[in-house]
Amino acid sequence: MNARIAARLLGLLLLTLAVTLQAQETAPAATAEAQDPTAAGRTADAVNAAFAAAGTALLRGPQTLLLRDQGLLKLPEGYGFVPLAEARRLMEALGNSVNEQFIGLIVPVGQGDANWMMRLDFDPAGYIKDDDAREWNADDMLESLRKGTAAGNARRQALGYPGLEVSQWIEPPTWDAAHQRLVWSLEAREIGAAPGSEGTVNYNTYVLGREGFFEMNLVTSSAEINRYxxxxxTLLAAVSFNEGKRYADFRPDTDKVATYGLAALVGGVAAKKLGLLAVIGVFLAKFAKIILFAVLGLGALIGKFFGRGKKA
Known part of the structure; x- marks a missing residue:
């Protein structure tokens, strides 16, 4: 079985598993569609077409890319960028809704068996004050996120998906005030997972500006996070704001100030997204990234999915 055929089969499998915030709001309709014997074929065709479009549109580094009217991504060699239209099409074909904040996807290029993908967004929240970064407590923040995840489990389980629990910090929140960069990372696991089993990691990085922030979320497994x-x-450092849009350009007399502080990017705001991030981790990280890399020719991950140590 070649990688492209295997990818298509995985695409069909993914579409029976993936869930999104949009699907959570329309669960009965989604269930009805799943019972339609022709639905899988229609969606598989959409996935194949989306992958083909993403492969054609892929922009390879090194090159500089405009990020709307806000900043630049100096994409290094060894990385590729799937632009907005094709990335949106791909995400939606895989069952992951995106909103107007979504900019595109970043993937490894020519990195062998590299096993990750990164989503890039811009949130026009306004200027976010960093006063609370001096006082936050990582243990308290972790407990808050655990409670938020537990509260969301009833909904996930009602939809037929396993409950999740936040197990630990992979990297506690760190704020680089000189460059306005925030980094934090959590590990999440299915409730009842066997001891030592792989968890899912979303490695979250942010660059703050005058009118909002860029958010870059890398998805991989807990076993591989240190590698990536x-x-x-590297990609966090490759993003910068244009002159006039930088954090230091803030004008307190005229500019919009966000309704929350920096800690909310780890706590409150992040908690609202945790359901989606966990779903991306559990399903997209295990399936979609494998399909993406195989179809774009970006990594030998099909064999890794079917069994470690085997070649595709």
Whole structure:
């Protein structure tokens, strides 16, 4: 079985598993569609077409990319960027809703068996004050996120998906005030997972500006996160705001100030997204990234999915 055929089969499998915030709001309709014997074929065709479009549109580094009217991504060699239209099409074909904040996807190029993908967004929240960064307590923040995740489990389980629990910090929140960069990372696991089983990691990085922030979320497994932290840091450093849009350009007399502080990017705001991030981790990280890399020719991950140590 070649990688492209295997990818298509995985795409069909993914579409029976993936859930999104949008699907959570329309669960009965989604269930009805799943019972339609022709639905899988229609969606599989959409996935194949979306992958083909993403592969054609892929922009390879090194090159500089405009990020709306806000900033630049100096994409290094070894990375590729799937632009908005094709990335949106791909995410939606895989069952992941996106909103107007979504900019595109970043993937490894020519990095062998690299096993991650990164979503890039811009949130026009306004200027976010960083006063609370001097006082936050990582243990308290972790407990808050655990409670938020537990509260969301009833809904996930009602939809037929396993409950989740936040197990630990992979990296506690760190704020680089000189460059206005925030980094934090959590590990999440299915409730009742066997001891030592792989958890899912969303490695979250942010760059703050005058009118909002860029958010870059790298998704991988807990076993591999240390390997890919340098990739996340490299890409974080590759994003910058334009002159006039920088954090230091803030004008307190005229500019919009966000209704929350920096800690909310780890706590309150993040908690609202945790359901989606966990779903991306449990399903997209295990399936979609494998499909994405195989179809775009970006990594030998099909064999890794079917069995470690085997070649595709």
């Amino acid at each position: 932290k340098p990739d996340a840091r």
